[in-house]
Amino acid sequence: MNLTGEPTALLLTAALLLALSGLPGLLPRFAVLGQRLTVTLAVAASLLGGGGLLRLMTGTTGAVYQLDWPLPFGPALLATDPLSTLFLLPLLLVSGCAALFTPTYWPAATRRDAGRLTFFSGLFGGGMMLVLLARNGVLFLVAWEVMALAAYFLLTTDQRDGGVQRAGTIYLLATHTGTMALFVLFALLKAVTGSFDFPPSHTLTPFSPVAVVMLVAALVGFGAKAGLMPFHFWLPGAHANAPSQVSAMMSGLMLKMGVYGILRVFLFFTDLPTWCGWLLLALGGWSALNGIALAAGQRDLKRLLACSSIENIGIVFIGIGMSLIGSRTGSPVLVLCGLMGAFIHIVNHALFKPLLFLGSGVLIHGVGTRELDRMGGLADRLPVTAFLMLVGGLAICGLPPLNGFVGELFLYLGALYDGMTAPLPLVALVAPTLALVGGLAVITFVKAYGVIFLGNPRSRRAEEVHRPGPGMVAPMVLLAVLCLLAGLFPLGLVRLVQPAVGFYSGRAVDWSLLGPLQPPLGPLLLMNGLLLALLLFLALFYRMRLHRLPRGTVPTWGCGYQAPSPRIQYTGASFSELAVNLFGPMASPRRSRPRLSGIFPAPGASFGYRAAELLLEQVLTPLFSWSGQAFSWLRRLQHGRVHIYVLYIFATLFVLMIWGR
Amino acid sequence: MIDGIIHCLVVLLLPPLLIGIITKTKAAFAGRVGAPLLQPYYDILKLLRKGSVFSTTTTWLFRAGPLVTLAAILTASLLVPLGRHPALISFDGDLILFAYLFGLARFFTASAALDTGSSFEGMGAAREVTFSCLAEPTLFVALITLARISGSLRLSTILTYPTPALWRATGASMLLLVAALFIVLLAENCRIPFDDPTTHLELTMIHEVMVLDHSGPAFGLILYGAALKLLVLGALFTAIALPVSTGSDLADWGLFLASMAALAVAIGVVESVMARLRLVRIPQLLVGATILSAFAMLLVLR
Numbered sequence: 001m002n003l004t005g006e007p008t009a010l011l012l013t014a015a016l017l018l019a020l021s022g023l024p025g026l027l028p029r030f031a032v033l034g035q036r037l038t039v040t041l042a043v044a045a046s047l048l049g050g051g052g053l054l055r056l057m058t059g060t061t062g063a064v065y066q067l068d069w070p071l072p073f074g075p076a077l078l079a080t081d082p083l084s085t086l087f088l089l090p091l092l093l094v095s096g097c098a099a100l101f102t103p104t105y106w107p108a109a110t111r112r113d114a115g116r117l118t119f120f121s122g123l124f125g126g127g128m129m130l131v132l133l134a135r136n137g138v139l140f141l142v143a144w145e146v147m148a149l150a151a152y153f154l155l156t157t158d159q160r161d162g163g164v165q166r167a168g169t170i171y172l173l174a175t176h177t178g179t180m181a182l183f184v185l186f187a188l189l190k191a192v193t194g195s196f197d198f199p200p201s202h203t204l205t206p207f208s209p210v211a212v213v214m215l216v217a218a219l220v221g222f223g224a225k226a227g228l229m230p231f232h233f234w235l236p237g238a239h240a241n242a243p244s245q246v247s248a249m250m251s252g253l254m255l256k257m258g259v260y261g262i263l264r265v266f267l268f269f270t271d272l273p274t275w276c277g278w279l280l281l282a283l284g285g286w287s288a289l290n291g292i293a294l295a296a297g298q299r300d301l302k303r304l305l306a307c308s309s310i311e312n313i314g315i316v317f318i319g320i321g322m323s324l325i326g327s328r329t330g331s332p333v334l335v336l337c338g339l340m341g342a343f344i345h346i347v348n349h350a351l352f353k354p355l356l357f358l359g360s361g362v363l364i365h366g367v368g369t370r371e372l373d374r375m376g377g378l379a380d381r382l383p384v385t386a387f388l389m390l391v392g393g394l395a396i397c398g399l400p401p402l403n404g405f406v407g408e409l410f411l412y413l414g415a416l417y418d419g420m421t422a423p424l425p426l427v428a429l430v431a432p433t434l435a436l437v438g439g440l441a442v443i444t445f446v447k448a449y450g451v452i453f454l455g456n457p458r459s460r461r462a463e464e465v466h467r468p469g470p471g472m473v474a475p476m477v478l479l480a481v482l483c484l485l486a487g488l489f490p491l492g493l494v495r496l497v498q499p500a501v502g503f504y505s506g507r508a509v510d511w512s513l514l515g516p517l518q519p520p521l522g523p524l525l526l527m528n529g530l531l532l533a534l535l536l537f538l539a540l541f542y543r544m545r546l547h548r549l550p551r552g553t554v555p556t557w558g559c560g561y562q563a564p565s566p567r568i569q570y571t572g573a574s575f576s577e578l579a580v581n582l583f584g585p586m587a588s589p590r591r592s593r594p595r596l597s598g599i600f601p602a603p604g605a606s607f608g609y610r611a612a613e614l615l616l617e618q619v620l621t622p623l624f625s626w627s628g629q630a631f632s633w634l635r636r637l638q639h640g641r642v643h644i645y646v647l648y649i650f651a652t653l654f655v656l657m658i659w660g661r
Numbered sequence: 662m663i664d665g666i667i668h669c670l671v672v673l674l675l676p677p678l679l680i681g682i683i684t685k686t687k688a689a690f691a692g693r694v695g696a697p698l699l700q701p702y703y704d705i706l707k708l709l710r711k712g713s714v715f716s717t718t719t720t721w722l723f724r725a726g727p728l729v730t731l732a733a734i735l736t737a738s739l740l741v742p743l744g745r746h747p748a749l750i751s752f753d754g755d756l757i758l759f760a761y762l763f764g765l766a767r768f769f770t771a772s773a774a775l776d777t778g779s780s781f782e783g784m785g786a787a788r789e790v791t792f793s794c795l796a797e798p799t800l801f802v803a804l805i806t807l808a809r810i811s812g813s814l815r816l817s818t819i820l821t822y823p824t825p826a827l828w829r830a831t832g833a834s835m836l837l838l839v840a841a842l843f844i845v846l847l848a849e850n851c852r853i854p855f856d857d858p859t860t861h862l863e864l865t866m867i868h869e870v871m872v873l874d875h876s877g878p879a880f881g882l883i884l885y886g887a888a889l890k891l892l893v894l895g896a897l898f899t900a901i902a903l904p905v906s907t908g909s910d911l912a913d914w915g916l917f918l919a920s921m922a923a924l925a926v927a928i929g930v931v932e933s934v935m936a937r938l939r940l941v942r943i944p945q946l947l948v949g950a951t952i953l954s955a956f957a958m959l960l961v962l963r
Binding site for chain 2: 449
């Protein structure tokens with residue numbers, strides 16, 4: 001058998017290579033060398049897999065592999081199709097970038113846990129690749145758990161920090177609750193089709209009670225992984241506490257695995273019920289709006305980025321919901337615009353969010369804090385990082401001429417088309433929702449960018465910031481350039497996702513279905529060019545004027561105040577306060593203020609502000625501590641004596657055998 | 662071709678005159694003679710010839726802010742039809758790009774303001790981004806309503822579609838739209854009752870306080886950009902509010918100029934007879950505008 005150049009084989013080899021890439025890093029004697037080797041292996045895996053993807057995208061069909069393993073669940077199937085290609089592409093790119101970022105950010109020379117970090121990073125990436133290649137329920141669940149557990153160990157890399165451990169526990173609970181739902185899903189799949197293998201596309205009927213349970217289980221299980229509201233509660237803590245390149249992979253890639261899972265399960269069914277589309281649209285809209293409102297109020301950079309991930313996942317689900325509604329109401333425009341918007345946004349979010357998370361790594365490395373209000377004035381000191389983060393910030397706000405705009409454009413087109421033609425244009429509500437989300441995103445990222453990079457340094461550590469090494473900047477440059485290119489040439493982005501859209505909707509993408517309404521990709525290119533040309537002209541004009549005219553330098557005008565200090569600058573919390581108050585219940589701000597009597601507060605009085613996580617703090621934590629007390633008698637089973645544990649296993653097996661007779 | 666050249670000339674030359682008309686109207690209401698009608702032109706030309714003073718805190722972003730803002734608004738000005746004449750560039754969904762270009766402008770204006778490290782400018786930037794965020798849904802609901810009426814997603818078709826006959830047929834809906842869009846117009850251009858461009862206290866300003874530290878040619882470009890924004894959004898407004906056509910190309914241009922002048926006078930009148938709203942009232946008015954436009958949509962659905 002000739003395996004060279006067979007795309008599926010290449011991708012499988014890459015997955016294996018990536019999964020094992022962390023092994024050299026574990027050698028305690030050669031930690032530094034091992035880390036270098038690890039990075040080389042991980043990048044090689046990315047390139048190898050990239051070669052496979054290239055062949056897939058140029059028309060080669062990937063082979064299907066059947067792995068006869070000794071497990072009693074039937075043979076494991078592995079294959080590729082355009083849907084997995086869509087998710088594999090960002091996976092390989094971002095895991096390569098994250099690997100490149102690691103040696104400078106988490107050097108093995110000074111960090112004892114570097115080996116653990118790179119080992120689980122590789123396993124994490126390899127697990128995700130396997131999730132995308134698996135075509136059998138059991139293999140899928142195995143890969144899924146490898147990914148989920150590797151993420152847990154990555155997230156809890158910093159073992160001394162109680163906050164990190166707590167976030168890890170919450171994550172573990174959330175992911176296993178999700179996995180439980182997936183067990184239900186795949187068990188029912190076996191009951192319906194008689195096999196754990198994924199059924200061919202569009203074969204199951206969605207109108208049976210079993211199918212409804214399957215759909216709900218998929219929504220809970222995969223929705224929890226994607227961070228869709230109301231299953232998002234684990235996400236801000238997990239993303240904020242993980243090392244930055246891990247956050248980049250979690251946000252850019254792992255959340256997408258949830259989206260992939262939902263799409264894969266939807267693909268089993270012939271035609272999905274209407275409620276499914278509306279539910280996804282509603283949850284997506286809620287996640288987008290509530291996620292960005294939460295993000296606006298954050299004071300911690302990585303929490304802010306994490307909450308904005310909830311928003312972006314929401315936008316993706318808006319697109320998926322739109323396409324489902326379109327396929328039920330017989331509107332090919334909604335199907336095409338929804339899927340295009342969702343898939344393009346999946347790719348885009350995997351470009352700009354890792355860029356921003358890697359940037360947050362540079363800042364944490366440089367300033368030693370995640371708190372926005374301790375930074376400031378870094379544009380002077382880290383000019384390259386500042387520029388790259390600006391690109392990421394503009395892209396994530398969906399502003400032209402960057403890539404974020406292209407995905408949202410398709411969603412707007414779908415919504416406006418619905419508003420134009422539908423008898424009851426409810427999908428049209430997507431447009432004002434997205435507009436509001438976009439406005440809040442501008443608030444959030446102007447705040448983050450302004451407070452971090454502009455003005456004066458707000459602390460001594462910000463003043464004496466460390467510069468990042470080239471190993472940290474290079475992956476960011478790559479991602480930022482891709483953001484720019486994808487935004488300037490939107491047609492490339494559309495071509496990239498077109499096969500996946502065609503595959504998923506079951507028919508080749510046919511733009512003539514849209515009739516007179518055509519996506520304005522050519523005009524967009526022209527407008528981008530015009531915008532840049534005008535900008536260049538104005539810049540030259542301004543430069544010429546500046547050159548000819550006298551120039552002075554003075555401190556910022558302070559209303560005549562003679563002793564300005566960096567502390568009188570507007571803080572991030574005050575910048576977003578107006579918006580946070582308006583979206584009060586969503587952003588859920590919690591303030592602690594001293595009791596005021598007299599003109600001045602008493603000495604030592606302090607004002608505190610934080611964005612609360614309502615679901616976690618007011619529902620889940622009380623629920624868990626209540627059930628912990630209520631079931632405390634069960635703890636007697638858990639005593640640490642291993643031989644009794646073995647007895648448990650034996651007893652369970654025995655009971656099962658008798659029951660199975 | 663001729664229309665295209667006139668479009669460019671109007672975009673380049675007309676904006677400061679609108680500001681002049683507003684100022685003159687306000688002066689007339691106050692019983693003053695007021696500054697000459699062409700004063701904004703003199704101001705901008707003077708600023709382009711003046712030196713600049715930069716704060717020690719600022720970076721390149723402070724210098725880039727006014728340039729990106731103006732470039733974005735200029736690009737948007739190519740998409741909006743002036744009066745009965747279609748825009749220079751028109752494509753399906755251009756209204757989305759139109760709205761987002763203003764978002765780009767806002768991002769850079771607010772960032773440049775934060776670059777000075779001044780609390781005043783931070784305050785202004787926070788208000789600007791928050792209020793614009795609330796104004797955006799109104800614009801989209803209004804545009805969807807108009808898209809439904811006209812059956813197109815091109816600004817040029819949407820905005821040249823209204824006619825007096827349409828007003829007679831769907832008067833209530835159009836009236837609500839006009840009210841909602843007028844609120845958006847005033848809010849987006851930082852006019853009374855949302856913001857007082859002539860107030861003397863930094864604490865109460867929005868737009869003016871964001872550009873406090875800009876000087877020289879950059880400030881000239883900012884003044885021109887603000888006036889251009891008024892022209893662009895004003896053209897959008899008058900196309901719906903005064904949908905009259907004479908049938909002759911040149912007369913239509915005259916009509917457009919007259920309607921813009923009328924709009925400027927109307928803004929001047931509003932500014933003369935109203936006080937600035939309290940800050941907490943502004944979001945209520947903006948949300949109210951969204952609801953008005955949603956009503957308009959409902960009436961069209963009926």
